[in-house]
Amino acid sequence: MAKEQGRKVIAQNKKARHDYAIDDTYEAGMVLQGTEVKSLREGRASLVDGFVDIDRDEAWLHGVHIPEYLNGTWTNHAARRKRKLLLHREEIEKIERRVSEKGYTVIPLTLYFKDGRAKVEIGLAKGKKSWDKRHAIAERTAKREAEQAVGRRLKGMSD
Template identity: 50%
Template sequence: MPKPTDNVIAQNRKASHDYTIIDTVEAGVVLKGTEIKSVRNRRVNLKDGFARIRNGEAYLLNVHISPYEQGNLFNHDPLRTRKLLLHKKQIARLEAETKNSGVTLIPLKMYLKNGFAKVLIGIAKGKKKYDKREDLKRKDIDREISRTLKERNR
């Protein structure tokens, strides 16, 4: 029986448009009690998020996790800085990668794995405007090719 793919909670669709993804790393996220409940309700926005390495630790910044409706006074700040759980070697590698100019760490998707919230962090390099236009042209051309092949096979 195939695994269900509905464990993906949030995806950063804009990331592949704005950045060239060099590599990816899976990281755990330290969440508070009401945060994990909001995550399970799929109330997460990764759009403006990014990750930073500070003092040998990785942090996820600017990721919006909406307050839990039944949380009242136990609710959290939606944009608080959250710690990422990574091995020391992984953190050292990420830090070395981000020393290069134009390279940043962005969250690509958040998902549940064995009941734990995980984030797929992408090591990304920003695209220029002409690169974005080139990608859109390439997608249009591929779409046209697939259409003509589909019509030909009828």
């Protein structure tokens, strides 16, 4: 079998970028069972309720739903079990220091295969307030309207 190349996205946590201000991102490997990998290759996973916890200098991914493999037998995995993340010690220590500050949390952003290996992109995030969300939406709208106005101007149309 040929070795996979590139990046194949399995699941994204789109709501995370809306609800949190992402400061740093890290790429981490995951310790998975065989049926979990097969289920991921089918493109089935959900990051919605996921979060990362640091326990005794190890990073653990909680709440990520990888459904049972349909053709699995008694060796199937639990859908919402905690999974160990593979990070360098310096990265774990840096994340742990930042999480100990008020308001920071670590959430999974994207689950993907990179060169045949399952990876998760985690983000060090701080929760947004409702006025932050409204401000971000207003900025996006203003930018879109400005680009449309420039486009109309280039086409020779009047405002």
